[in-house]
Amino acid sequence: MKKAKRTAAAAAAFLLLLLSACGIDPAAGTVPGVQGVLPSFAARRVSAWIGQAPAEAESPLSQTASPEERLSGMSLREKVGQMFFVCPEALTASEENAGAYALSEEMRETLQDYPAGGIVLFSDNIQDPDQLRALTRDLQQASAIPLFIGADEEGGKVVRIASAPGFSVTQFPLLPELAAEGGTEAVREMGRTLGGYLQEYGVNTDFAPVADVADPDQTNIVSDRAFGTDPQEVSELVTAEIEGLHETGTLTCAKHYPGHGSAAEDTHESMGHIPKTWEELRQSDLLPFAAAVSAGTEFIMTGHLVVEDTGEEETPASLSPFLVSEKLRGELGYTGIIITDSLSMGAITESYDSASAAVLAVKAGNDMLLMPEDYTDAFNAVLEAVENGEISEARIDESARRILQAKAKAGLLQ
Secondary structure (H helix, E strand, O other): OHHHHHHHHHHHHHHHHHHHHOOOEOOOOEEOOEOOOOOHHHHHHHHHHOOOOOOOOOOOOOOOOOHHHHHHOOOHHHHHHOOEEEOHHHHOOOOOOOOOOOOOHHHHHHHHHOOOOEEEEOHHHOOOHHHHHHHHHHHHHHOOOOOEEEEOEEEOOEEOOOOOOOOOOOOOOOHHHHHHHHHHHHHHHHHHHHHHHHHHOOOOEEOOOEOOOOOOOOOOOOOOOOOOOOHHHHHHHHHHHHHHHHHOOOEEEEEEEOOOOOOOOOOOOOOEEEOOOHHHHHOOOOHHHHHHHHOOOOEEEEOOEEEHHHOOOOOOHHHOHHHHHHHHHHHOOOOOEEEEOOOOOHHHHOOOOHHHHHHHHHHHOOOEEEOOOOHHHHHHHHHHHHHOOOOOHHHHHHHHHHHHHHHHHOOOOO
């Protein structure tokens, strides 16, 4: 108990240091020049994350089971499995067989042999409300450990459920337009709306908000998905969406660290390159991620983006120990789940096979690996790397613990 108290105190002290380093006044709860970036709700979320009791038990993300007890009873295979967030098709013989609308016996058996930590759904997995409820229910029942079930429901352009023809849910304009017209309250209300219907259909994790800062001189894949071009305004809006989603009990994922706004490339096709120094990123693109950390986001997604002044000429953030462990964990002080962007994207598959990408991602410090091109190859490679001593089991425990803590806060561990 004394050790736990010392750990919580140290974490709290480190968080205060981080907030000060990022230009955030912990006492005031704001970023200078940005009103409401850290309201009391977000402050309570941060306190809960570092092990302190929240001032008020208002959030539905309350702990309902002991992650440590779960962890102590898990096999190595189960712990490795928690680190994978895969699509339903990864549980079939052919991962190119898109359109898994229902859980098959084959998928059920694969999930037992290769126990994933999360399932991500796309438009090809969504037909109508009854079908989606049945799919998420059956996936949960088939998994020995409750699953994160996620979707890209950003609002605006990218919405997997709202864009499906069988659903009647609120549609939102492009995010830059919503932000310009309604500001933080409109974005917060959007978060409440998105989280409300995600929960209704059994989706507990939203791969949102987009924390990228758009570049006014660059048109790319995040230009009309980012909230805007001003880092401080984007920070405020990112916090608002997180707050809205949290009010419904939905877990959030800020993306795409360290910021996709100035990268010309589409990482679905090839590696992205950020033409900024780390110091320049600290003053711009990283501010919304610091705000997301302070707002208690459960996930941060690492992009397949090269920061060219780091000396890692072709190593993307998603596979970089320097950018994941030293910078995101160390300098920015993030203690939640770090998840890669999809490892089946061209930026990765053009240079790495599934096995090597998975091992490198774990070594870099990622807690979860999103959609490797070949799930079983990636799973087996990480398992083998632990068994032969290339990766320590303590390293796997570290990630599994974070994952179980988030699941407990979401009420998934009963």
